[in-house]
Amino acid sequence: MLDHAHTPHPLHPIRALRLGVCGPVGTGKSSLIAMLCRELAAELRMGVVTNDIYTDEDARFLRSAGVLDPERIRAVETGACPHTAIRDDITANLMAVEELEADFDPLDLVLIESGGDNLTATFSPALVDVQIFLIDVAGGGDVARKGGPGISRADLLVVNKTDLAPYVGVDRDQMVVDATQARAGGPVIALSRTDPASVAELVGWVLAQLKRHLDGDLIPLDPGPMAPHFHAEDGVTHAHEHSH
Structure with a gap:
């Protein structure tokens, strides 16, 4: 339970934590919210x-x-x-x-919640303090390897609808490995609304960001558009940046 009597850091603005939820059409943004x-x-x-x-x-x-x-x-x-x-x-x-x-x-x-967009869509740090990017197994097992600023640099990447993986021919575990590699070890949650443990993991992450916000320790970072992206070539994943 959040302690509403918590005293924020003296230099921290007293306002809500602003959490952005972004991702392509159909990945489950509204359902996650x-x-x-x-x-x-x-x-x-x-x-x-x-x-x-x-x-x-x-x-x-x-x-x-x-x-x-x-x-x-x-x-x-x-x-x-x-x-x-x-x-x-x-x-x-x-x-x-x-x-x-x-x-x-x-x-x-x-x-x-962002409107449905592509893998390059990210929030301005002037609008949100922290952001989640969603992809889903129904979009294909190679989505994580394709990269993009949302995948590689959002504060959290959610691989959603993992319960559908057997029905769409996707290796769930490999998709999570690819996502973690694309994010250089940044946090990835494999989420299914039918899996209470994964829901609890997501809720725990959100509460941890709120605590950081209240403590004055959360500094919004700009996740793009200059961000590395990844290509799978001969079974090896390479990262590089492009100028825009």
């Missing part, structure tokens, strides 16, 4: 901001799931490629987050 809300809403004061190009479909999904008070779930319609609203011009998202924090002050955690 719903899962975190179910697991943590009794313990933490939470809010959610979603991003869609022309609709509020993700927000409506979360509201219908009953995981939070509907007023705590706000939708941003980006009107363009989703990554522009979380990285290039974060104004709409930043306003939504700040309004949410003002309306429900105090909040412990705000989850910001």
